[in-house]
Amino acid sequence: MKLSREQVHHMAELAQLALDEEELTLYQEQLSAILEHFERLQNLDTAAIPPTATVLPLCSVMREDDPSVSLSLEDVLANAPEAEEGCFRVPAVLE
């Protein structure tokens, strides 16, 4: 299956990546190759196999509702490129 240029562009938008024309071509080829590789799996008969989202032998791993200690504000903001009034500062967000 070959991905269209529009599909690659759409995915780039969802991932918030700005791709130039050259990159669009490159990724269109690479992603199409990956899809083609997986398409081979479509030839297998999986009628008797339940959909499998995990292969880990784990189920219902839960914790009790006990609060623990949070980080100090200094640690929380240590990696923030910009901070203001105890908050992370980000470029203006418009609806």
Add this chain to the structure above:
Amino acid sequence: MIRYEPVIGLEVHAQIHTASKMFCGCPVVADTGDVPSNTAVCPVCTGMPGTLPVVNRRAVELTLLTCLALDCEVPPTARFARKSYFYPDLPKGYQISQHALPFGRDGFLEIETAAGPKRIRINNVHLEEDAGKLYHGAGGSRVDLNRAGVPLIEIVTEPDLRSVEEVRAYAAALHAVLVYLGVNGGEMERGVMRFEASVSVRPAGSDALNPRHEIKNLNSFRALADAVAYEIAAQVETLTHGGAVAQQTVGWDEARGVTYVQRSKEYAEDYRYFPEPDLPPVDVDRAWVAALRAQLPELPAARRERFTSDYGLSGYDAALLTADRAVADYYEAVVSAGGAPKAAANWITGELFRLMKETGQTIQTVHVSPQALAELIQLVETDVITLGSGKTVLAEMFAAGGSARQIVAARGLAQISDTNALEQVIARIVEENPEEVRQYLEGKEQILSWLMGQVMRATHGKANPQVVQRLLHVQLEARRQ
């Protein structure tokens, strides 16, 4: 002219009041601005690389209780899913939610409508995490992640609602259920319950499902009702003038009272849901479900029913008293302390609610104990004090606590039924107001209540009104030559 009917579906998000967050141990803190920003966060809820979420069992239990209360089917396996989108209040770049395998589906909630009870079908109930909060400022926005990762239950209806009144009734009924279950604290402050409404209109009686407008981020009951009413009117207006409604996501501008387009169909959400690889599925064991079912408290609808049958209350009073679990508990405590059921309902929904509203108090904070109110009701019912004095006593108890009997004694409020004493007061009032008496005798009978008022005033409201009326009538008639 074509009559249109609205077709409305609701998504309700409610914060689950656990002690810790959904996937980490950070405390859930009140969203009131009192807790400094970013002081209840850790590497998990800030989305640091290499961290792993762990499910809060209590949040799952409260979600399952909600599913059971809404008569949902509870599948044996539930799974979390990743919902991807980018927004600065979402540190991981995805929200852990549920998609293909939610905790509950195919339930219903019954609401009261003008045409009788109506079932609103629930499509699904799922559990997810809240996002952080953004503060918009000049040249930038600030991000506070205290709310990020707080457990959030989402309850999605089928498009079964047909009017703003039904939307209101559903939201109120669902809120009552959540409060009864202890999922939610019952405060109505903004943000504890949030709504998204999808609204379309069609010719009345048609089965069509037309393109709809999805109204996002309605943060209060009022915003929900106002925005839905606005959308219905706007869409009917468009169709009446030969226009078409396009599928769109709209926002609600509360200040201007209008909706505005956020995204049109071409930019429809593409969340790329997939099973959350960091969380194993949850085995919703049948024994666990049975144990939770046994914990279900009496729900608002059942309690309302019982209040009308056991206490002889009107449906209206029963609904007022059961809307809030704490109020219903208070009412039952008053009745079991000896307050007459109907009188207790009148005192609570009348004077007590009025005083609470005036002072912004809730039933949890009032100084009037159920025992004190029951005693007050008995004093009024047995004619020890008048209804008017009763209100004075309640106001005093409300302000400073104390027992009804003590207040009655301290303020000398015991009712005067002694005819001798009252006859003297009445004679004096009749003597002092010759003009009013003349008008009464000339046929202006409404003057009687004015004269009664003078007598009540002269006795500081303590006179037995029935006795006053009888004596006053006798004395006035005696003047008719």
